[in-house]
Amino acid sequence: MNKIADINQIRSFFPALEQSVNSKTLVYLDNGATAQKPKQVIDLVNMMNSGINGNIHRAVHELSSKTTELYEDSREAIRQFINAAQKEEIIFTSGTTASINLVAASYGGKYLRKGDSVLVSEAEHHSNIVPWQLICESKEANLRVLPVDENGNWRMDMLDNLLDSSVKIVSVSHVSNVLGLINPVEELIFKAHAKGIPVLIDGAQSIVHIETDVRKLDCDFYVFSGHKLYGPTGTGVLYGKREILDSMPPWMGGGDMVETVTFEKTTYAPLPLKFEAGTPNFIGAAAMLEAIRFVESIDKKFLENTERSIVEYMTEELLKIEGLRLYGAGENRISLFSFTVNGAHPSDLAMIMDKMGVALRSGQMCAEPLMRRYGVESMLRASFAAYNTIDEAEYLITSLKRAIKMLS
Numbered sequence: 478m479n480k481i482a483d484i485n486q487i488r489s490f491f492p493a494l495e496q497s498v499n500s501k502t503l504v505y506l507d508n509g510a511t512a513q514k515p516k517q518v519i520d521l522v523n524m525m526n527s528g529i530n531g532n533i534h535r536a537v538h539e540l541s542s543k544t545t546e547l548y549e550d551s552r553e554a555i556r557q558f559i560n561a562a563q564k565e566e567i568i569f570t571s572g573t574t575a576s577i578n579l580v581a582a583s584y585g586g587k588y589l590r591k592g593d594s595v596l597v598s599e600a601e602h603h604s605n606i607v608p609w610q611l612i613c614e615s616k617e618a619n620l621r622v623l624p625v626d627e628n629g630n631w632r633m634d635m636l637d638n639l640l641d642s643s644v645k646i647v648s649v650s651h652v653s654n655v656l657g658l659i660n661p662v663e664e665l666i667f668k669a670h671a672k673g674i675p676v677l678i679d680g681a682q683s684i685v686h687i688e689t690d691v692r693k694l695d696c697d698f699y700v701f702s703g704h705k706l707y708g709p710t711g712t713g714v715l716y717g718k719r720e721i722l723d724s725m726p727p728w729m730g731g732g733d734m735v736e737t738v739t740f741e742k743t744t745y746a747p748l749p750l751k752f753e754a755g756t757p758n759f760i761g762a763a764a765m766l767e768a769i770r771f772v773e774s775i776d777k778k779f780l781e782n783t784e785r786s787i788v789e790y791m792t793e794e795l796l797k798i799e800g801l802r803l804y805g806a807g808e809n810r811i812s813l814f815s816f817t818v819n820g821a822h823p824s825d826l827a828m829i830m831d832k833m834g835v836a837l838r839s840g841q842m843c844a845e846p847l848m849r850r851y852g853v854e855s856m857l858r859a860s861f862a863a864y865n866t867i868d869e870a871e872y873l874i875t876s877l878k879r880a881i882k883m884l885s
């Protein structure tokens with residue numbers, strides 16, 4: 478089948494893009510927070526809610542068989558999408574946050590000892606800081622931080638020293654939700670593995686922008702959210718190498734994750750169910766299949782070229798604006814830009830921009846340590862998706878200039 482290489486055709490799948498906001502055509506540039514959903518995803522969710530609804534893995538009746546099949550088909554599609562070796566390595570969760578909490582509690586609970594360390598970077602989302610702090614606190618272990626330089630790049634020169642024998646796991650983002658830079662995860666994984674340390678990659682932002690091959694990356698864990706990948710809210714994935722997942726204890730107990738239960742002793746189901754206690758968001762998880770089909774229906778070269786044009790245009794135009802500081806300098810980046818403007822508060826700018834129909838993110842971006850690093854309390858962020866156009870980038874720049882003028 479021919480791949481789609483036409484932005485209008487891509488946009489036509491997204492009903493949300495047709496709406497007006499504050500009497501202006503919506504220009505949705507908060508995709509880093511959550512992406513809009515294509516019709517295919519909406520239709521599958523509606524179809525399941527309207528009838529194909531029976532709890533998975535439980536009953537022999539027709540509806541249960543159908544939902545189980547849709548759920549498991551989606552798991553297989555995700556396996557292929559990230560090139561995992563086995564279906565059992567794909568665990569459905571409610572999102573990136575839940576995936577990291579699972580690994581922190583289960584892996585950290587088993588392997589961390591007093592005096593051990595967990596290494597994260599200075600540019601992490603709170604979701605990749607706090608779960609580690611919780612487990613470190615209970616184990617009397619330490620959270621170590623790989624700093625970023627003024628441009629937002631990891632201080633790779635400090636890595637060797639930080640990666641000493643106390644480090645039991647490294648957990649870092651492929652792309653920061655603030656800086657948009659593509660981090661040198663391959664080099665980090667190589668160096669950590671040379672010392673026998675496993676690595677978790679937070680792919681919440683990268684999964685939409687970078688072709689992901691977990692086997693090529695050789696990461697031990699890779700986590701992402703479905704809702705940023707055009708899928709339903711409350712869906713996410715934890716990929717883990719089978720050997721390491723097999724060695725970890727369950728995180729949550731409940732239905733579906735057991736083999737046999739007695740009051741004396743319970744044995745657990747094999748992967749992946751061991752980590753999927755209770756009734757999951759099976760409709761959402763099943764609909765991730767449609768989100769992946771949508772992504773795969775688009776011509777990759779077309780996507781890359783559009784993104785490159787947006788990156789070039791945005792960096793050039795943003796840097797021309799007097800008093801604007803862009804955080805995260807470097808060419809190896811995705812179309813996500815965080816900035817501040819002298820004399821204009823990010824939330825005031827975001828509010829004015831909203832009146833012009835442009836949806837931007839403002840605030841501390843769930844990355845307070847990074848805000849502190851740059852000595853700011855908040856930033857403004859524009860993040861693009863496959864359906865955003867150069868025209869929208871131009872409208873953003875024009876509106877931003879007008880908004881700045883209004884505040885000066």
Ligand code: PMP
Pocket residue numbers: 509510571572573574575602604605650652653654679681682702843
């Ligand atoms: N990590 C990163 C890099 C993110 O961008 C986000 C979402 N902004 C998260 C983790 C958390 O994702 P979720 O809220 O979907 O669990």
